[in-house]
Amino acid sequence: MTKRHLFCFFIAFIVTTPSYTQEFTLWGNPYVGIYSYNGITTNGYYTLVVKENWGTELYAEDWRMTVRLTGDIVSQDGTKVFPSNKVGLVLSSTEGQPSSIPDVSEINLSYPVMLNGTQEIDLVNGANVALTNKVGNNFVYYQFQMNFQLAAIGGGYLDLLDDDTGNKTITYSAPFEFKAYIGGEEFTIHRTYDILQVHKLSTNKNYAILVNPVNVDLEFNTVADYANGKNITFPNAVTVKSNVAYQLRVSSIYPNFSSTSGNILPLDMVRVQLSGDGQTTSHMVLSDAMVTLLQGSSTGGGSKVYDLTFSTVANDARILDLPTEQYSASLLFEITPQ
Numbered sequence: 001m002t003k004r005h006l007f008c009f010f011i012a013f014i015v016t017t018p019s020y021t022q023e024f025t026l027w028g029n030p031y032v033g034i035y036s037y038n039g040i041t042t043n044g045y046y047t048l049v050v051k052e053n054w055g056t057e058l059y060a061e062d063w064r065m066t067v068r069l070t071g072d073i074v075s076q077d078g079t080k081v082f083p084s085n086k087v088g089l090v091l092s093s094t095e096g097q098p099s100s101i102p103d104v105s106e107i108n109l110s111y112p113v114m115l116n117g118t119q120e121i122d123l124v125n126g127a128n129v130a131l132t133n134k135v136g137n138n139f140v141y142y143q144f145q146m147n148f149q150l151a152a153i154g155g156g157y158l159d160l161l162d163d164d165t166g167n168k169t170i171t172y173s174a175p176f177e178f179k180a181y182i183g184g185e186e187f188t189i190h191r192t193y194d195i196l197q198v199h200k201l202s203t204n205k206n207y208a209i210l211v212n213p214v215n216v217d218l219e220f221n222t223v224a225d226y227a228n229g230k231n232i233t234f235p236n237a238v239t240v241k242s243n244v245a246y247q248l249r250v251s252s253i254y255p256n257f258s259s260t261s262g263n264i265l266p267l268d269m270v271r272v273q274l275s276g277d278g279q280t281t282s283h284m285v286l287s288d289a290m291v292t293l294l295q296g297s298s299t300g301g302g303s304k305v306y307d308l309t310f311s312t313v314a315n316d317a318r319i320l321d322l323p324t325e326q327y328s329a330s331l332l333f334e335i336t337p338q
Contacts, residue, residue: 048065063181155244175190176190239303244338248334270311272308273308
C-alpha cells in the first residue's frame with residue numbers, strides 16, 4: 001500500500017490599520033465673570049489634548065476640531081437664556097511634544113470663534129502642518145495641547161441677563177460638544193460647564209459720536225463722472241467713544257434728495273461706507289430708514305476713528321435725465337448700544 005503524506009500550509013494575512021490617536025481629552029473649566037458692559041476674556045483655558053503612544057504611528061494632514069452647543073446657555077433657575085453668539089473661544093497658545101506640533105500662527109482661523117446655537121463651528125481647521133509623531137525612524141510619544149480662552153462680548157444686551165433686583169449673581173451653564181476629526185477617525189467629548197457669572201453691572205453705559213464734515217459735495221461735471229461714478233472720502237470723519245458694544249447707523253431725514261425748484265433725486269443713488277480700526281464696511285445704500293453701517297466693540301477708555309466715503313455707481317442713467325441743479329439731503333448719524 002502506498003502511503004501518502006499530506007502537508008497542509010496555513011497562510012494568515014494580517015492587515016493592520018494605523019491608529020491615529022489613542023486619546024482625545026479636555027482639561028480645564030474657565031468661566032467669565034461679568035461685572036460691567038465691557039467685553040471680557042478669561043485667563044484660564046479649555047485645553048483640548050491629542051495623545052499618541054510611543055511606537056504607534058501618527059500622521060494626519062486632514063485634521064480639524066469643532067465645537068457646538070447641544071442646548072441653550074441657561075441660568076441656573078432656568079428663567080434666562082444667554083445669547084450664544086455673544087460667547088466665543090480664542091486659541092491662545094499650543095504646547096506639547098515633540099517639537100513639530102503646530103503653533104497658533106500655523107492654524108488658519110480668525111479668533112474668537114463665536115458660538116452659534118447648535119451649529120457645529122470649526123475651532124481648528126486647515127492647519128499648515130500635519131500631526132505626526134515620527135522623529136527620524138522612530139514613532140515617539142506625542143501630546144498636542146491647544147489652549148482656548150473663553151470670551152464674552154460686552155454690550156447693552158447684558159441689561160436683561162443680570163439679576164432684576166441687582167442683589168445676586170446669575171450663573172449660566174452651557175452643554176458643549178467638542179469633536180476631533182483626525183486621519184479619518186472621529187472623537188467626541190460632551191461636557192456641561194458653568195461658564196458665565198453675571199454680577200451687578202456697576203458701569204453705566206456711555207457712548208458718543210462725532211461726525212465731521214458738515215457738508216458733502218458730489219459734483220458731476222463731465223461725461224466721465226457719470227460713466228465711472230463719483231466718490232469722495234473724508235479721512236478721520238467719524239469718531240466714536242463707547243464703554244459698551246455699539247452700532248452706528250445712518251438715515252436721511254427726508255425721503256429724497258431735492259432741489260430748490262422742487263425736483264427730486266432718489267436716495268438710493270448714493271452709497272455710504274466706513275473704514276478704519278482694521279475693518280472696512282460694505283457700501284450701504286442711503287435710505288430714509290436707519291441703515292446699520294458698523295457694529296463695534298467697546299473702545300475702552302479711548303476713541304475709534306473712521307474714514308467716511310460717499311459714492312455713486314457707474315452709468316446710473318437716472319442722473320443723465322435730471323436738470324442741472326444742486327440736490328441736497330440732511331443725514332442723521334446715530335450710535336446705540338448693542
